[in-house]
Amino acid sequence: MNVINLMNNHVSVRDFKGKPLSKETKQKLLTAAHAGSSSNFVQATSIIEITDEQVRNEIAEISQSAAYVKKSGALYIFVADLYRQATLLETHHKSLAPIKNMESLLVSVVDTAIAAENMAVAAESLDLGICYIGGIRNNLTRIKDLLHLPKYTLPLFGLTIGEPIAKNGVKPRLPLKNLVSKNQYNPDEFTDLNQYDQVMENYYLNRPSHPKKMDWSTSQLKFFSDVKRPEVADFIREQGFTLK
Ligand SMILES: Cc1cc2nc3c(=O)[nH]c(=O)nc-3n(C[C@H](O)[C@H](O)[C@H](O)COP(=O)(O)O)c2cc1C
Structure with a gap:
């Protein structure tokens, strides 16, 4: 291949x-x-x-x-x-x-x-x-x-x-229009997730293992509903990185 x-x-x-x-x-x-x-x-x-x-x-x-x-x-x-x-x-x-x-x-x-x-x-x-x-x-x-x-x-x-x-x-990725632009950042395209949400809902419903009703936006809202591993910042400082 x-x-x-x-x-x-x-x-x-x-x-x-x-x-x-x-x-x-x-x-x-x-x-x-x-x-x-x-x-x-x-x-x-x-x-x-x-x-x-x-x-x-x-x-x-x-x-x-x-x-x-x-x-x-x-x-x-x-x-x-x-x-x-x-x-x-x-x-x-x-x-x-x-x-x-x-x-x-x-x-x-x-x-x-x-x-x-x-x-x-x-x-x-x-x-x-x-x-x-x-x-x-x-x-x-x-x-x-x-x-x-x-x-x-x-x-x-x-x-x-x-x-x-x-x-x-293979898990479908965000369409390229959601992450590729020319010359400047494209907030309207990059945040228009409707098409991808439909693709992902279809993928999650129909996948052979662990099918579920979920789309990508909902999964992200769930994932970012709380702060993950806040102690990482302290660990990095303890490792000697002042970050300044
Ligand atoms: C830096 C990094 C950390 C990850 N950590 C885990 C993990 O701890 N456990 C796990 O099951 N998958 C982990 N993954 C795999 C992701 O869940 C997976 O890449 C993503 O869901 C996309 O699925 P795919 O790789 O099958 O396309 C990790 C991926 C990356 C890039």
Whole structure:
């Protein structure tokens, strides 16, 4: 399958055979992750493979995604990481202020997301299934302790990868008219969700697993009805980021 078709056919997989990935496959995936673009070439990413059963089980519980986190062929935690640069600066008796600010944190988060998506696409090109696990942020302090993460790091999400047992149908995305414009932001088009709501209502009603009556606007109203993980801001500051 060519790369564009592969990307357009993406679905998250939450039902894995549980067979560990081979060393060769993992090497290919890690190399692909590491080949992505990097802002100012800071390479501000670390990838931690979880092989310890106990650690994996605890991450599964924290994520409330126990079934598929435990059964995937590999589990990687993606960490936005400026500790390397912090160590370098400290060794040279330089100020750490330039890595503590919001811009540097953004740079490391963007680099890390690019690396993860590279790995995801590489995995799908090998007929493997993937699912991101943002649920690790349910308890960042415990994740930090479990993985012995130093300051100037932020664990962002896990990535489960494995041989799929079952795959859902492709979820329809927002029509391009809702997110693409020319030369300037287009608030009228971008917020006109009627067409998409109908598409999604139809999708949710007719999908084979967990059908429900729901459209996208309603799902967003529900999701944003309360503030999620307010403690993340404190965690980021405890990790040394002043954001200033
Ligand atoms: C950063 C990130 C975190 C995610 N975290 C979770 C998660 O914790 N558990 C889960 O089941 N799916 C998770 N997902 C998967 C999304 O729910 C999924 O991508 C979305 O519903 C679209 O479905 P699709 O990937 O099948 O097209 C996450 C996706 C992203 C990008």
